[in-house]
Amino acid sequence: MATDIREQVTALLEPVVEAAGYELVELEFLPGSGGGVLRLYIDLVSSDPAAAIAIEDCEQVSRAVAATLDESDPIPGAYSLEVSSPGFDRVLRKPAHFVRFVGERVKVELSVARAGRKRFTGALTAADESGIELEVDGVEVKIAYADVGRARVVPV
Numbered sequence: 829m830a831t832d833i834r835e836q837v838t839a840l841l842e843p844v845v846e847a848a849g850y851e852l853v854e855l856e857f858l859p860g861s862g863g864g865v866l867r868l869y870i871d872l873v874s875s876d877p878a879a880a881i882a883i884e885d886c887e888q889v890s891r892a893v894a895a896t897l898d899e900s901d902p903i904p905g906a907y908s909l910e911v912s913s914p915g916f917d918r919v920l921r922k923p924a925h926f927v928r929f930v931g932e933r934v935k936v937e938l939s940v941a942r943a944g945r946k947r948f949t950g951a952l953t954a955a956d957e958s959g960i961e962l963e964v965d966g967v968e969v970k971i972a973y974a975d976v977g978r979a980r981v982v983p984v
Contacts, residue, residue: 926955
């Protein structure tokens, strides 16, 4: 059920966040007995990896998103809304995320193990429309986006 809500709310809120001038990096919905938590991670629309979200950015998006959620009411019951920056260990979900962080150290977990291995950590050396390349322990590893289960930037 939480996955259905996540997908529905992502489709509802992504255009709202983009209209405010930001990118919806990730959305989490964590249901709970006393009320759930809807957490949005937003970022600036910028090719500069050093660009950072400020508290005022989160407040602006929170107001816009809250109005849309109040109007559409897609989540049954009580929940808290949190809007945050993606942090130093940000999630990489879209091809554009990978392109932006070429040169950074990343951790990639595959959906299905390859040669008995699911996790790769190394320098992201390339990213294009089909997939990524990592340098892991001096070896080049190519991974298609379809094979990526989860990926994050690894803080140094």
